Amino acid sequence: MSRPTQPSAQTTAQTTAQTPGRGQDAGWALDALLDDPATTTLVCAGSGGVGKTTTAAAIAVRAAERGRGVVVLTVDPSQRLAQALGVAAGEAEPQPVPGVDTSRGGSLHAAVLDARAVLDGLVDASLPPDQAATLRKNPVYASVASSFSGTQEYMAMERVGQLRAQARSGRAPWDLVVVDTPPSRSALDFIDAPARLGRFLDGRFVALLRRGAGKGLAGAVSARVRGTVIAAMDRVLGAHLLSDVQELVAGLDVVFGSFQERARATSAALASSGSAFVVVTAAEDDALAESAFLLDRLASSELPTAALVVNRAAGVAPALRSLDAGRAREAADRLERRAPGEQTDGDDEAVGAVADAAVLLGVHADLALTAAIERGRVEALLAGHGAVAVAMVPVRSGDVHDLVTLREVGEDLARTS
Amino acid sequence: MPAPLPDGPAPRLHVVTGKGGTGKTTVATALALALAGEGRRVLLCEVEGRQGVARLLGLDPLPPRETEVAEGVGGGTVVALAVEPRSALMLYLDTFYHLGRAGTALEKVGAVDFITSVAPGLRDILLVGMVYEAVRRGRGDKAGAGGPAAADDRGERPAYDAVVLDAPPTGRIGKFLGIGAELSTLAGGGPIAGQASSVAALLRSPATAVHLVSLLEELPVTETLEAADELAGAGLNLGAVVANRVITAPDLRGAGPGALARALGASGLDPAPDVDALLAQAGVRAQEAQEQASQRVALERARRPVVELPLLLGGIDTTRLYELADTVAGLEPLVGAADLAGSGSTGTRS
Numbered sequence: 001m002s003r004p005t006q007p008s009a010q011t012t013a014q015t016t017a018q019t020p021g022r023g024q025d026a027g028w029a030l031d032a033l034l035d036d037p038a039t040t041t042l043v044c045a046g047s048g049g050v051g052k053t054t055t056a057a058a059i060a061v062r063a064a065e066r067g068r069g070v071v072v073l074t075v076d077p078s079q080r081l082a083q084a085l086g087v088a089a090g091e092a093e094p095q096p097v098p099g100v101d102t103s104r105g106g107s108l109h110a111a112v113l114d115a116r117a118v119l120d121g122l123v124d125a126s127l128p129p130d131q132a133a134t135l136r137k138n139p140v141y142a143s144v145a146s147s148f149s150g151t152q153e154y155m156a157m158e159r160v161g162q163l164r165a166q167a168r169s170g171r172a173p174w175d176l177v178v179v180d181t182p183p184s185r186s187a188l189d190f191i192d193a194p195a196r197l198g199r200f201l202d203g204r205f206v207a208l209l210r211r212g213a214g215k216g217l218a219g220a221v222s223a224r225v226r227g228t229v230i231a232a233m234d235r236v237l238g239a240h241l242l243s244d245v246q247e248l249v250a251g252l253d254v255v256f257g258s259f260q261e262r263a264r265a266t267s268a269a270l271a272s273s274g275s276a277f278v279v280v281t282a283a284e285d286d287a288l289a290e291s292a293f294l295l296d297r298l299a300s301s302e303l304p305t306a307a308l309v310v311n312r313a314a315g316v317a318p319a320l321r322s323l324d325a326g327r328a329r330e331a332a333d334r335l336e337r338r339a340p341g342e343q344t345d346g347d348d349e350a351v352g353a354v355a356d357a358a359v360l361l362g363v364h365a366d367l368a369l370t371a372a373i374e375r376g377r378v379e380a381l382l383a384g385h386g387a388v389a390v391a392m393v394p395v396r397s398g399d400v401h402d403l404v405t406l407r408e409v410g411e412d413l414a415r416t417s
Numbered sequence: 418m419p420a421p422l423p424d425g426p427a428p429r430l431h432v433v434t435g436k437g438g439t440g441k442t443t444v445a446t447a448l449a450l451a452l453a454g455e456g457r458r459v460l461l462c463e464v465e466g467r468q469g470v471a472r473l474l475g476l477d478p479l480p481p482r483e484t485e486v487a488e489g490v491g492g493g494t495v496v497a498l499a500v501e502p503r504s505a506l507m508l509y510l511d512t513f514y515h516l517g518r519a520g521t522a523l524e525k526v527g528a529v530d531f532i533t534s535v536a537p538g539l540r541d542i543l544l545v546g547m548v549y550e551a552v553r554r555g556r557g558d559k560a561g562a563g564g565p566a567a568a569d570d571r572g573e574r575p576a577y578d579a580v581v582l583d584a585p586p587t588g589r590i591g592k593f594l595g596i597g598a599e600l601s602t603l604a605g606g607g608p609i610a611g612q613a614s615s616v617a618a619l620l621r622s623p624a625t626a627v628h629l630v631s632l633l634e635e636l637p638v639t640e641t642l643e644a645a646d647e648l649a650g651a652g653l654n655l656g657a658v659v660a661n662r663v664i665t666a667p668d669l670r671g672a673g674p675g676a677l678a679r680a681l682g683a684s685g686l687d688p689a690p691d692v693d694a695l696l697a698q699a700g701v702r703a704q705e706a707q708e709q710a711s712q713r714v715a716l717e718r719a720r721r722p723v724v725e726l727p728l729l730l731g732g733i734d735t736t737r738l739y740e741l742a743d744t745v746a747g748l749e750p751l752v753g754a755a756d757l758a759g760s761g762s763t764g765t766r767s
Contacts, residue, residue, distance in 0.1 A: 048586060049438020076588075078636050232510070232523055282438060284732055286469055317694035323686070331684040338683075353676035357684060359667050360677070360695040363702050366730050373731030 030391070030414040033306055034063040034176075038274055041164065042306065043179045046280035047290035051311040053077050054400045054409060055280045055393075056180035057085060057110075061403060062410035063176055064108035065101045071109040071163055071174040075156065075182045080401035085110040092117055094163070094174075099403050107173050111163075113182070115155035122158070126255045135251035140244045152182040161269065267301070276306035279388075283310050283374035288381050295385045305388060309413065310378055313392040314370035325369035332361035391415075429579040430552050430619065431656065431751075434590045434644065435630030436637040440661045442469035443733055443741070444630045444726065445583035450742035451752055453489020457578040460551050461486070461497045464544045464593075465585055470497050475735055481505075483551075483560060490742045496577070498551070505543040541593045542613050549616045552580050552624075587629070587644035591651070594620055626656030628751060631716060633660050633709035638716050645719040657750035658721045660713060662728040666706035667699045722750035 033039055044056040053074050060072035071094045074085070082088060086098050087110045094109035123132050135141055160179055166172035230242070269275065277298055281291040291308065298305045316323075335358035382388055393412045400409055431452075433445035442463070449461035460483065463470050468478045474486055479497050481504040486497040507524065554560065554576040555568030568575040585593045595613055619625060627648050631641040641658060649655055672680070674692050682689045716723050726744060729737050745751055 047437070049436060078639075080635075284438075285472060286442070286467070287438070289472060317691070317698055319691040319694040320698070323690050327686065328690075331686045335680065335684050349672060349676050350680070352670040353672035353680040354683075356669050356672040357677055357680035359669055360699050361681075361684065361690070363667050363699045364690070364695055367698060370731045377732075 029389075030059070030062070030307070031066065033276065034059070034066055034068060037175065039176060039276065040167065040274035041160065041177045041179065041270070042276055042278055043160075043181065043270065044278045044280050044309075045181045045294060047287055050280050050282045050287050051393075052280045053081065053180045054406075055278065055309055055311065055413070056178050057081060058400070058406045058409035058413060059278070060108055060110070060178040061097075061100065061406045062414065063178065064097075064106040065104065065407070067104035067106040068176045069107050069167075069172075069174040070176045070178060071111065071167075071172070072178040072180070073111050073113055073156070073159060073163065074180045075113045075152070077112065077180075078401065082112065084402045084406070087112050094172075097403075109172075109174060111159075113152070113156050113159060113180075115152045115182075118155040118159050119151065123251075123255050127251065131251065135248065135255075138244055138248050138251070140248045141251075156182055157270075164269065271301070271303050273304070276304045278306050278309055280309045280311060282312050283314070283377060285377065288377055292381050292384070295381075295388065299385070307389040307391055308378075308382070309391045309393060310374070311393045312395045314367055314374055315392070315394045316364060316367050316371060320364060320368075323364060323368065325365045325372060328361045328365035328368060332358045332365060335361065430548070430625040431579065431581045432584050432590075432594070432620075432625060432627040433581060433630060434584040434587050434627065435659070435661075436588070436632075436640045437586045439630045439632050439637050441586070441630040442467070442583050443473060443738070444628070444659050444661060444745075445581050446470055446473050447726075447738060447742040447745045448628075448751060449495045449579075449581040450487060450489050450739065451746035452579040452581065453487075453493030453495050454491030455493055457489065457491070457493035458576070459489060459493060459495050460577040460580045461495055461583065462500050462548050462551070462580065463497070463583040464500045464548075465583075466499070466501060468499060470499070470583065473733065473738060490739060490746055493578075498547075500544050500547045502540045502543050505547045509543065509546070542595055542616065545594065545616050545620075546612055548580060548582050549612075549619055551577060552619065584627075587640045590627075590644060591647050594648075594651075594653070621652045621654070623654055625654055627653050628656040628659060629719065629721075630659045630661055632662055633712040633716070635712065638712050641716065642719055645721065655719075655721050657748070658716055658719050658723045659751065660709075660716060660723055660725045663709060663713075663725045664702065664706050664728045666703045669699065669703075724748040724750055 033042075042056075042059060044052045044059070046052050053076070056072055056074060057077070060070045064070040072085070073094075074082075074087070077085065077087070084097075086095050092111075092114070094111040097108040097110050100106075100108045120136065123135055127135065156179065160177055163172070163174070163177045167175050167177065270277075279291050279294050279298070281287045295305060295308070297303075335354050338354060378390060378392075382390065391413050393409060396405070396408070400406060429452075431445075431448060433441050433448065435441040435444070445463075446461060449459045453459040461470060463479075470486070471477060471479045474497075476486060479486070479499040481499055481501040483496050483498045485494055487495040489495050510523065551560075552575070553567035553569075555571060555573040556576050557573065558568065558576060560576075584590055595617060629641045629644055631637045645655060645658070674696070677696075678689070678692050681692060681695075713723065713725075726741060729741070733741070
């Protein structure tokens with residue numbers, strides 16, 4: 001066995017640095033999208049740690065200050081971002097965000113997703129009080145509510161549906177819903193979750209567990225298989241878990257009714273012309289690979305993609321765009337080689353300046369190299385995905401946790417690369 | 418305080434976690450390469466189905482079985498395993514509970530999907546259980562759900578000299594490692610719950626070290642500190658805190674713009690680059706370095722050794738991964754911190 005080999009990033013960068021960038025005017029016209037009253041829902045999706053929450057908040061602030069009535073639904077915001085938005089976890093109703101410029105007639109409300117509260121609400125609304133209480137006490141219910149893969153995503157969808165309904169009925173001051181999506185290992189979870197939860201509740205195994213319900217069981221599996229399965233489950237899981245699950249399934253069945261229909265309705269709403277997905281990513285390989293999957297999935301599900309937002313992108317000062325990494329590095333090396341020779345001249349400032357100039361060119365070379373590599377990566381990603389508008393949001397020092405910085409991020413988003 | 422594992426050449430289990438996007442897969446992979454000294458076998462496990470290890474090493478997606486993937490920095494072997502809940506459960510049913518036929522029936526009616534998704538506590542214990550099995554397995558043992566006694570207890574050389582687990586991010590790590598009471602509530606009395614307590618003992622023993630990967634930014638640092646509290650509070654043995662992507666401030670002597678312009682004029686670049694723009698770029702870099710330094714101070718509150726890994730310009734490739742592994746091999750809190758079981762050697766590296 002030997003070390004795996006692949007072309008080094010260095011080599012890749014040399015090529016991309018010499019190739020002029022892809023059409024940079026293929027902007028996504030964020031402002032036009034936000035100003036269009038037909039835009040009613042914007043979903044920020046992407047893998048974890050790429051700045052989805054910040055992007056959603058920045059878009060929401062910008063839309064509100066351009067005159068839209070906006071509500072932003074965030075998932076797990078940082079403490080300081082939550083503070084800036086004037087929201088706290090567990091608050092069911094969206095709260096007005098203080099400090100937003102409403103001079104153009106817009107407004108901004110913010111809410112934090114509480115998946116458990118949304119599910120509790122559904123349960124309470126669909127079951128008689130005593131049955132609802134029993135279901136809520138089921139130990140598996142707590143687990144499903146808090147961590148079943150898909151519950152958070154489904155409840156986020158459900159909540160978006162509620163916020164949109166409020167907007168349509170005119171009972172709420174917003175007409176644009178901006179959504180942050182739950183942190184999940186895969187960016188696809190948000191799209192897949194409702195269908196998966198539907199498949200699960202309508203699946204053969206759940207049918208098998210619905211003993212006493214008297215429907216569909218004979219068609220699903222033979223009594224013998226059922227016996228074997230139940231015995232094996234009891235052995236592996238312990239007997240009481242299985243009865244808890246059976247009880248839960250019976251309860252959820254009532255709550256969700258024809259679940260798949262509901263999931264389809266939610267997806268249809270997202271596929272409508274008023275909705276758009278903003279795919280958020282970082283310029284790193286892992287995040288970009290996830291984004292590629294997500295763009296594919298959006299396209300195959302015929303969900304509208306507004307743009308790819310590349311956060312924390314490296315960039316050089318505009319005045320230095322023509323100086324590529326390779327030439328800057330060579331010049332820095334030449335200066336470094338020369339610096340010691342001139343020390344004998346006794347001109348300290350000149351010697352210091354040569355050394356400093358080398359350092360400055362080195363910093364520029366680093367930046368230009370990083371920017372070129374990132375640009376190459378994004379271009380490689382886009383090559384397979386037709387015309388997707390890209391916004392490169394530059395690295396900023398310090399966290400984004402107040403309206404001032406959210407506005408700056410909004411500027412960056414609207415500017416595109 | 419649970420009893421530690423018996424003394425002896427215990428395999429080391431390195432659990433690597435961190436906020437999403439901090440580079441924990443890169444650190445875990447570099448650590449596995451660093452631990453693979455001459456003659457050593459190191460297992461690198463990933464559990465989230467992301468295939469991050471394969472991507473990093475430029476390989477095709479890994480199968481859900483142990484596969485040799487790379488040579489370590491010291492000439493040893495790195496074996497990778499993409500642990501996946503379905504195959505983990507089937508393996509359990511088949512070899513540990515001897516439920517071969519019932520296992521197939523479970524699979525047929527969708528029960529495997531059900532179990533692995535409705536009860537995340539169980540899914541996690543299945544995944545951690547696979548890692549636990551690999552840690553205890555002897556060199557001569559067949560891969561699978563394993564025998565009753567650990568290789569160490571039988572005085573046998575373990576199958577792996579070290580096991581590195583690329584764990585879920587800090588937000589889920591507590592649940593993943595079964596720190597909460599969720600699992601015992603869910604599967605009380607079941608054999609999986611029974612094994613959970615053995616897994617918990619391994620996780621809390623000195624044979625396990627949990628490393629936290631952070632960036633020197635406010636949010637990751639806050640999450641790292643919270644995770645450190647949660648994990649230490651649950652009796653887990655924390656290893657190192659890894660400050661990843663550390664930048665260095667430009668080392669400038671403070672030459673004035675005029676002198677700089679003259680120096681740049683002689684740099685051979687035509688046109689000579691804009692001095693103010695260059696200074697501004699360096700200023701931003703210096704500011705970033707300063708902010709990192711203050712976050713570095715905050716990170717000390719985890720009261721664990723903090724090790725630094727440099728920012729790799731433009732990201733990682735195989736060459737750089739090995740350079741990073743070389744750096745990691747020299748970081749004692751990472752490769753040696755948990756080497757408390759007395760095996761002493763971390764392999765022969767020149």
